[in-house]
Amino acid sequence: MGYVAVDKLKQGMVLDESVYDINSRLLLSKGQKISQNHVRVLKIWGVSRVSVIGKEKEEDEETPSVDDKNTKLIKESINVLYKNADLTNPIFKQIYISALVHRLKGTFGSLPEQTPKNRMGGTDLKKPEKIRRQIDVTDIKLPEAPTVISELNQVIDDPLTTSNDVAQVVNKSPSLAAMLLKIVNSAYYGFPSKIDRISRAVTIIGTKEISGLALGICVMQAFKDIPEGVLNIKAFMRHSLVCGMISRILAANNNMPQTEQMFVSGLLHDIGKLIVHKYYPNHAKACMELGASSDRSIFQTEKMVLGLNHQQIAKLLLSKWKLPNEIITNIIYHHEPGKAPDPKKSGIIHIADIISHGLGIGSSGERSIPKVDHPLVDEIVNSRDSIKLVIRQIVHQFGPMDAIFSD
Ligand SMILES: [Fe+2]
Ligand SMILES: [Fe+2]
Structure with missing residues (x-):
C-alpha cells in the first residue's frame, strides 16, 4: 500500500x-x-x-529542478527565514522542502516581505536606543470593544441563548455575517450544500463555536484598517489567518474537541503587535529595527523597547474585550508554550506560527522563524508524514479562505 x-x-x-x-x-x-x-x-x-492498494511507495512532493532560474533566488530568501532553524530535525527539513516546492509553484501567491529594512528607509542602529522608553501597563491605549463584541458576549453569557439570538447579533453587521458565511462555506468546513443563513450555520456548527468565530473575526476587523507603516497589514492578516487554520488542523489531528477555539486563538495570536503598530508606531519600528540588527525575535525586542511584549498586550486588550479566558491563555504563551498551564494548546499555536513562518505565508514582521520548543513540536506533530499531511491540507484549504480579510 x-x-x-x-x-x-x-x-x-x-x-x-x-x-x-x-x-x-x-x-x-x-x-x-x-x-x-x-x-x-x-x-x-x-x-x-x-x-x-498496489502503491508500494509514497508519492513525494515534486522536488524543484535545481536548474530552475528562480530556485536560487527563492532558496536565498528561504535561507534567511531558516537561518536559526535546526534542519537536521526531520520535521523542519520537511517544512523547508515544502516551502521551497510551494514557493516555486507560487501556491501561496507572492513572497512575503521578509526584510523590514526596505520599509524603514535605512536602518539607524542607534535609533532603538534613543527611543527606548519603558511603557507602563497603564499607559497602553486600548480601544473600546466594538458594540457587536459586547452584544456577542451578552448572548454567549446567557445560558438560554438560541441560534436565532446569535444570528440576530451577527446579522446586524453585514460584513461580519458575510465573512462568517464565507468561512463556513469554504473547503475548510467542506459542507456538501451551501449554507446561506447565519441561523443555519449556528444550528450546524454550534452556538458557542459560531459566537467564538464571530468574536475572532470582529477583533481582526477592528484593526484591519491600520495604515501601512513598517508592517504590511495585508501580509499580517494572511499570517494570522493561516496560523488559525493550521491551529485548527493540529487540534483536530491531536483529537482536541475545541477546534474552533484553537482557530480563534491562532487567528488572534499576534493581535498585540497591531496595538503597538496602531498606538506606538515609532516604538513598533524600533522593535523591528532592533530585531533586524540583533537577530532577536520581536517579542524579545518589544520587552526591551516597550517593557511589555505583544503577548502581554494581547492579554490586556482581550481581557478588556471579555474574550474567553482559554483563548487569552493560549495566546499569552504562544512563544513559550512550556510555561503554559496547558502546554499542548499553547504549543499548537506555537507550532502553527512556526509552520506559517516556515511556509512564508504572509508575514508578522519577523525576519526568521521564531525560537522553537522542540519537545512540544515532536509531541504534537511527531513525524515527517504528519507534517506533510498538515501542509497538504493547508494547500487545499488556504486559497478560498485567503480573501476573508481582503475585502
Ligand atoms: Fe507572536
Ligand atoms: Fe505569529
Whole structure:
C-alpha cells in the first residue's frame, strides 16, 4: 500500500484504508473503487491524500529542478527565514522542502516581505536606543470593544441563548455575517450544500463555536484598517489567518474537541503587535529595527523597547474585550508554550506560527522563524508524514479562505 495525493488519484484505484474527514466522520470505506465523484467528495472535505492498494511507495512532493532560474533566488530568501532553524530535525527539513516546492509553484501567491529594512528607509542602529522608553501597563491605549463584541458576549453569557439570538447579533453587521458565511462555506468546513443563513450555520456548527468565530473575526476587523507603516497589514492578516487554520488542523489531528477555539486563538495570536503598530508606531519600528540588527525575535525586542511584549498586550486588550479566558491563555504563551498551564494548546499555536513562518505565508514582521520548543513540536506533530499531511491540507484549504480579510 502507499499514499497518493488526491489530485493524482485515478479512476479504478482501490482504497486500502477507510477515509475520514478532519472530524473523524467516515467518508469512504476500505475497498471502495475510486470514481470521479469520490475525488470531488475528498476535495470538498479537505482530504489531501489517501492510501490505495498496489502503491508500494509514497508519492513525494515534486522536488524543484535545481536548474530552475528562480530556485536560487527563492532558496536565498528561504535561507534567511531558516537561518536559526535546526534542519537536521526531520520535521523542519520537511517544512523547508515544502516551502521551497510551494514557493516555486507560487501556491501561496507572492513572497512575503521578509526584510523590514526596505520599509524603514535605512536602518539607524542607534535609533532603538534613543527611543527606548519603558511603557507602563497603564499607559497602553486600548480601544473600546466594538458594540457587536459586547452584544456577542451578552448572548454567549446567557445560558438560554438560541441560534436565532446569535444570528440576530451577527446579522446586524453585514460584513461580519458575510465573512462568517464565507468561512463556513469554504473547503475548510467542506459542507456538501451551501449554507446561506447565519441561523443555519449556528444550528450546524454550534452556538458557542459560531459566537467564538464571530468574536475572532470582529477583533481582526477592528484593526484591519491600520495604515501601512513598517508592517504590511495585508501580509499580517494572511499570517494570522493561516496560523488559525493550521491551529485548527493540529487540534483536530491531536483529537482536541475545541477546534474552533484553537482557530480563534491562532487567528488572534499576534493581535498585540497591531496595538503597538496602531498606538506606538515609532516604538513598533524600533522593535523591528532592533530585531533586524540583533537577530532577536520581536517579542524579545518589544520587552526591551516597550517593557511589555505583544503577548502581554494581547492579554490586556482581550481581557478588556471579555474574550474567553482559554483563548487569552493560549495566546499569552504562544512563544513559550512550556510555561503554559496547558502546554499542548499553547504549543499548537506555537507550532502553527512556526509552520506559517516556515511556509512564508504572509508575514508578522519577523525576519526568521521564531525560537522553537522542540519537545512540544515532536509531541504534537511527531513525524515527517504528519507534517506533510498538515501542509497538504493547508494547500487545499488556504486559497478560498485567503480573501476573508481582503475585502
Ligand atoms: Fe507572536
Ligand atoms: Fe505569529
